[in-house]
Amino acid sequence: MAGITAMMAVxxxxxxxxxxxxxxxxxxxxAVMTGNLTNAVLSLLDTMSRSEPSKASDAAxxxxxxxxxxxxxxxxxxxxxxxxxxxxxxxxxxxVLAGVEGLCDTALCAHGLSITLMSGAxxxxxxxxxxxxIALNSGHNALGHGxxxxxxxxxxxxxxxxxxxxxxxxxxxKATLGHPGQYSFLVAENEEGSPWEPLHVERGFQKExxxxxxxxxxxxxxxxxxxxxxxxxxxxxxxxxxxxxINNYREYPLMSDTVLVLSPEHAHTIARDGWSKxxxxxxxxxx
Numbered sequence: 001m002a003g004i005t006a007m008m009a010v011x012x013x014x015x016x017x018x019x020x021x022x023x024x025x026x027x028x029x030x031a032v033m034t035g036n037l038t039n040a041v042l043s044l045l046d047t048m049s050r051s052e053p054s055k056a057s058d059a060a061x062x063x064x065x066x067x068x069x070x071x072x073x074x075x076x077x078x079x080x081x082x083x084x085x086x087x088x089x090x091x092x093x094x095x096v097l098a099g100v101e102g103l104c105d106t107a108l109c110a111h112g113l114s115i116t117l118m119s120g121a122x123x124x125x126x127x128x129x130x131x132x133x134i135a136l137n138s139g140h141n142a143l144g145h146g147x148x149x150x151x152x153x154x155x156x157x158x159x160x161x162x163x164x165x166x167x168x169x170x171x172x173x174k175a176t177l178g179h180p181g182q183y184s185f186l187v188a189e190n191e192e193g194s195p196w197e198p199l200h201v202e203r204g205f206q207k208e209x210x211x212x213x214x215x216x217x218x219x220x221x222x223x224x225x226x227x228x229x230x231x232x233x234x235x236x237x238x239x240x241x242x243x244x245x246i247n248n249y250r251e252y253p254l255m256s257d258t259v260l261v262l263s264p265e266h267a268h269t270i271a272r273d274g275w276s277k278x279x280x281x282x283x284x285x286x287x
Contacts, residue, residue: 091134092149094155095212099124102214102233103160113216115169119175119182123217124157126188127200128210138188143220143261154184179219193264195271202277215259225266231273233267235283 009133103122113120132139137147145151161167168176175182191198200211221242228234242258260280261268270280 025055044285048059070270075222084274092153092156095126095130095134095153095210098212099157099214100160102212103157103165108214108216110161110167111163111172114165114172115160115174115262117174117176118177119218120216121179121181121185121218122157122161123181123215124186125184125199125211125213125215125259126153126189127205129208130210131188131191133210135223136188138190139193142190144186150186150188151184157186158184180211181217181219185217187261190264193267195268198251198283215257217259223268231275232283233278234269235275239283255286 061180102108108122110122113122114170125136126136130136134149135147135155136149150279167173169178173182189198198207199213200209201207203213207209221241223238225234226261238260239265242260
């Protein structure tokens, strides 16, 4: 039924442009495919069926239509080849391009991330509709393996810092040990499962905007708490771990900005007691 409907719609458009040609023979087509294909077919039939020599206008119209159709066909071939042979690159490229713009922003200090002994790397945080459009994983194992779009974008940004920025080991990169995030470092926020507004909305964007945020960070440290069932107890565990559980420097890691990634279960436990993101930040800084 869908195929029949589509064919009827195309036929109706073709009839429309055929009538337009009869009424206004020299009027240009406003649709690349249907209008020009109709013009080309009609011009070709006129040229083949007339007993007298074809008019110059028929040949000119045919050439113009064929020129546009060849261009349209070439664009279709390029697009199909991109999807077939480049795979997720074809869909992920706009996100990668936005990430490269972020890497070039002096506020990030990508060069400093590369030369520090602390094994820094830009963490890409993706928000907005693009997450679902390119099948980014923001659920189970969101920071892990198994999802091509996540790996593709994160790896592409790392390759840019290496091949364009020159951040290679034993050269510009001075990381003492490094960490796996220097291969691919990306997470998409589970906005649908969060009780709070997403990161990009906090930072002034609209919810329908697709946004990439880059954060210069070191490796992960997981906090496990299977007992706490209130906001204060749970956030106390998190803050205590952040403030001293992995201490190798005074007030590390709270000596600078830190990204806290919460699972939906913990986020809802905290929000159920009326706590906001701001409350979590304030409490963890105080303790």
